[in-house]
Amino acid sequence: MESPARTLSCSLAEHVEAVCKHYLSNGRRCGNYWVVGDVNNNAGRSLYVRLKGPLFGKGARGRWTDSATSEHGDLLDLIRAREGLVSFRDTFDEARRFLQSPRERTTENRDGNSSECNTISLARKIWAASQPIIGTKAEAYLRARKISADLNDAPLRYLPALIYRERRNSPPRKLPALVAAVTDHKGEIRGVHRTFLDPEKNDKANVVSPRRSLGAILGNGVRFSAIDQFAIIGEGIETVLSLKSVAPHLPMVAALSAAHLAAWEIPAGVRRLIIAVDNDRAGRNGARKLSERAEAEGVRVGMIVSQGKDFNDELRHTGLECLRFRLAKSLPMSEFEESRRS
Structure with missing residues (x-):
């Protein structure tokens, strides 16, 4: 017999966007995800709720992750955290109350x-x-x-x-x-x-x-130059363009957020990856997750952590030559010298 938690979780997942609109009203839809700051419904981009996928199992809709804290779970966990509930009984009661309340038809009921x-x-x-x-x-x-x-x-x-x-x-x-x-x-x-x-x-x-x-942003990115066996990946467009300013011929990718950095699909031919890490909790967590996946696939991984909030902040405060020196220390000499001569 299926557990009450599993049944409720699947029922909530059938109405995942309605759940997000109700409990995370300060967020918004971004492709196949609902994006908000955290489980307390603060504005931001750290917490992602999956809006598409099966009702349970790998890639299930309703699964969420906060890149800043590494918290994650299903929609029952989200409701418990959002409402400050302690017991499973109170969480189940709140979930049932939501499921019995009238609501508008939302996009998760349409063809994905x-x-x-x-x-x-x-x-x-x-x-x-x-x-x-x-x-x-x-x-x-x-x-x-x-x-x-x-x-x-x-x-x-x-x-x-x-x-x-x-x-x-x-x-x-x-x-x-x-x-x-x-x-x-x-x-x-x-x-x-x-x-x-x-x-x-x-x-x-x-x-x-x-x-x-x-x-469809997840797994993809803004690519600056074609990727072969080596790439540098960071979060924001400004971060990557700051690094591109000191190493113009190296292939780089902007993943666009810490969560998307963690989920970037590594091309089959890549053998070495440098992760440009934003200097905050979300950035470090996203870089760690990508690094673990890359190393499991046999990719050699290096990291360079910004001395500012991000690398554009560092560029503006320390200058081009300081950033060039720091990047050079993270790269094989042959790769960096080729870029510097250009």
Whole structure:
């Protein structure tokens, strides 16, 4: 006989997006995940709840992980933590109360493949509508952050007016945006990452979530140069472009968050990987998880941890030569010297 916990967990998983909207209302959907700051419903991007997958087992919908704390579990665990419940009985009662309450039909009840295809299609339309980055406000934003990397062939574009909403039902507004193509190992666009910009200043827009992703992001990334046997991977676009400023010919990938860093799909041919680690708990945890997976696959792994909040923060405060020296210590001399001569 199936346990009451298993039955309730599966029932909650059938309505996973409704659970997230109710208990984690300050979060938002990001591709196949609900993203929020933590189990206390603070705004942020550390906690990810899977919205697609089977009802139980590997990759089950409703499974969640907080990259900052390494907490994880199913939707019963989420409800217990969110409501501050101690006993299983109280947790089960709260779950049953939720399941018996009326709610709107949500996207997890629709065809999953269709939903994912729609977000990928929209992401590709945004990319197609965007313009080359050179000479635009997006380039000015990156240059203001002391990034000197060549952007001519970078997977980056610009849109002068892209719709932004604080929440799904909030009134829309149009903001300029830096648009990055998120690709798989075949080079196919699977999503986009948008950095909304301030219309007046060369800075991020003063909004709740100026960075947003759309499409199938998990396992993919923003790729700067083709990957063969070696790659450097970091979280943010600005972090990776800061490293690209001192090592322009080394292949690099921006995973876009600590959780996505941990889940990045390592290409079959990669033999050595350098992980550029953001200097916070989420960054270190994400790097550790990726490192463990890579080493299990026979990949030699090195790490370089930012001396600032991230590597763009380090670049802006210590300068290009200091960052160049630090990166050189983490790389085989032949690889770094080739980059420096270019």
